[in-house]
Amino acid sequence: MSTLTLVGLSHHVAPVELRERVTLDADAAAQLARELGDAVCLSTCNRTELYVVDGEDPLPALEQLAGEPLDGVAYRLQDDAAATHLFRVASGLDSLVPGEGEILGQVRDAFEAVDTGPLLDRVFRQALAVGKRVRSETAIGESPASVSSAAAALASQVFGDLSGRRALLIGAGRIGELAAANLSSRGAEIAYVANRSPRELAQRFGGKPIGLDEIPSALGDVDVVISSTSAPETILRAADVPARRRRPLFFIDIAVPRDLDPAIQQLDGCFLYDIDDLEAVVAETLAGRRAEAARGEQLVAEEAERFRSWRASLDVVPTLASLRAHAEEIRSAELAKVRVSDDERRTLESVTQQILNKLLHLPTVRMKEAAAGAHGATYADAVRHLFGLDDE
Amino acid sequence: VIELLFWPALLGYGEAALAYASPRTSRAATWGVRVGWLAQTALLALQAARADGFPWGSWSGSLNLFVWLVVGAYLIWGCRPRYRLLGLGVMPLAAALFVVSRVGGGTRTGEHAHYSNLFLVLHVGFVLAAFAGFTLAAALAALYLWEEGRLKRRAADILRLPPLATLERLTWQTIAVSLPLLTLGLAAGVVRLREESKGVDALEWLTLGTWLVYGVFVVARPAGRRAAYLALGGFALVIVARLALSAGHFG
Numbered sequence: 020m021s022t023l024t025l026v027g028l029s030h031h032v033a034p035v036e037l038r039e040r041v042t043l044d045a046d047a048a049a050q051l052a053r054e055l056g057d058a059v060c061l062s063t064c065n066r067t068e069l070y071v072v073d074g075e076d077p078l079p080a081l082e083q084l085a086g087e088p089l090d091g092v093a094y095r096l097q098d099d100a101a102a103t104h105l106f107r108v109a110s111g112l113d114s115l116v117p118g119e120g121e122i123l124g125q126v127r128d129a130f131e132a133v134d135t136g137p138l139l140d141r142v143f144r145q146a147l148a149v150g151k152r153v154r155s156e157t158a159i160g161e162s163p164a165s166v167s168s169a170a171a172a173l174a175s176q177v178f179g180d181l182s183g184r185r186a187l188l189i190g191a192g193r194i195g196e197l198a199a200a201n202l203s204s205r206g207a208e209i210a211y212v213a214n215r216s217p218r219e220l221a222q223r224f225g226g227k228p229i230g231l232d233e234i235p236s237a238l239g240d241v242d243v244v245i246s247s248t249s250a251p252e253t254i255l256r257a258a259d260v261p262a263r264r265r266r267p268l269f270f271i272d273i274a275v276p277r278d279l280d281p282a283i284q285q286l287d288g289c290f291l292y293d294i295d296d297l298e299a300v301v302a303e304t305l306a307g308r309r310a311e312a313a314r315g316e317q318l319v320a321e322e323a324e325r326f327r328s329w330r331a332s333l334d335v336v337p338t339l340a341s342l343r344a345h346a347e348e349i350r351s352a353e354l355a356k357v358r359v360s361d362d363e364r365r366t367l368e369s370v371t372q373q374i375l376n377k378l379l380h381l382p383t384v385r386m387k388e389a390a391a392g393a394h395g396a397t398y399a400d401a402v403r404h405l406f407g408l409d410d411e
Numbered sequence: 412v413i414e415l416l417f418w419p420a421l422l423g424y425g426e427a428a429l430a431y432a433s434p435r436t437s438r439a440a441t442w443g444v445r446v447g448w449l450a451q452t453a454l455l456a457l458q459a460a461r462a463d464g465f466p467w468g469s470w471s472g473s474l475n476l477f478v479w480l481v482v483g484a485y486l487i488w489g490c491r492p493r494y495r496l497l498g499l500g501v502m503p504l505a506a507a508l509f510v511v512s513r514v515g516g517g518t519r520t521g522e523h524a525h526y527s528n529l530f531l532v533l534h535v536g537f538v539l540a541a542f543a544g545f546t547l548a549a550a551l552a553a554l555y556l557w558e559e560g561r562l563k564r565r566a567a568d569i570l571r572l573p574p575l576a577t578l579e580r581l582t583w584q585t586i587a588v589s590l591p592l593l594t595l596g597l598a599a600g601v602v603r604l605r606e607e608s609k610g611v612d613a614l615e616w617l618t619l620g621t622w623l624v625y626g627v628f629v630v631a632r633p634a635g636r637r638a639a640y641l642a643l644g645g646f647a648l649v650i651v652a653r654l655a656l657s658a659g660h661f662g
Binding site for chain 1: 562563565567568569570571572574575576577580634635636
């Protein structure tokens, strides 16, 4: 039977200095997989893993990339253990942030980049299905896992659907931009961009560029304010925020030192979250993700058992094929001895075929069940002996 | 048979009231609500089958019907984990009122019906349904105020709750649906008064005042905390009216 071997490095066992040496882009990963034979190379910023069926040992290839021996660092798993590991990876259970969604697409891309044999085809297809199942049957991917996504989730917490909501982006900090992109992806419009040089940023988000002194007048026209400048002083004071009667105003201050006056939080209809608050939200939701990960592990265990049963059933496939061929040979030979009309022959063909199928159905099912229960080889030997299949 | 239906209903409501306290058991709580409500539905159906008129004409009987309506309204959005805290407010109240109804004899069958007049049946039915809706709206408004306070205090677990805008919308929608029911109930009552040539008493003025408060709410559609306070103010009138119903109308 074919053997599935996995050799890899991940954030669990290797520091970033080592991981960055073995990380490959999509083309280089596919090329390496082809060189190894029936193989898939999964390479992301947190892991590089080689899944190989039968072919040569993939460890030297990984060591060549690392430029050093990897004994004791790289992990090596085989067959069911390798499959279970891949299921956990595809589900995001092995990720730095449990349940992160990007890894499923990366597994799909790695798989689709190469032509694979039946074993890798089966294990990767099942891994993709497991990944989807864990995401749909648990809440592992629902809560935000980063400060920028937490900011957008909090805005949704106030306004519900963000479609039609307008935002003001102050400054060009990276997390602020990511938060603005997250808001956009939830349907909000970046209506204004305020910065010392706002034009470039405004073009990127399609908002109107305004100067920092125009911020107070723009507040009446927006629902969300994201601020992430590197200014040492307060950009917006509570006294400059206009009164809100019907619509709330949500402020996200990602800057350190803070851009927004903390007294804004005391204003009626105004909510203010700073970087510490956002990090507390992320920490809380990560705890929730870990709880959901336990349910995900159960689903992975179920799927791993299904894979094991499927793989075990392969033990008896050659015997079943021989048995069916043997029966078919007898049926054809006996039919050839009969002299009948064409119509009668067609009827006989149909009837004998049905008899053969019914006779072989139960033994086929029982042998596959026995294979799943680790008795496949015993049954296969018995069938080969009883029907003289080895003599052929 | 009544015992066989009352206790599962109370057990379901009681289990839900306790199980909503923890997110881990909120799924079991929702099943408690479902099972309890089905058992109470069967109980009410049995009461209706064995009565010779409107079977919930006594104060305790009307309380039984009121609990069923409140839980039924809650079931509409009670199945979602994010509304667990709403269940934590509604279900203990429902369980307690159900027990009070039982103690007052409101879950018995074969009672003599106080009301058989169709107008009165409509009057009691519509008013109770409207009061149930207002109760749920008040719970939603209270949840809104509580969550807004959590947002102001920047609570880290805030994402487990329903969005503020959703709570505000649901409060308005619940009142917008309940107000026409109250209007129909009041109209039926006025027709009855005319038939009997009676004047409007204090309770009826109070109910008209309640109608006015909720009418303003639906038309003006206030936002934020003002909306929540107005919904709770209207509910305070509902509580007074409900108590007066028990003491006055049902004798």
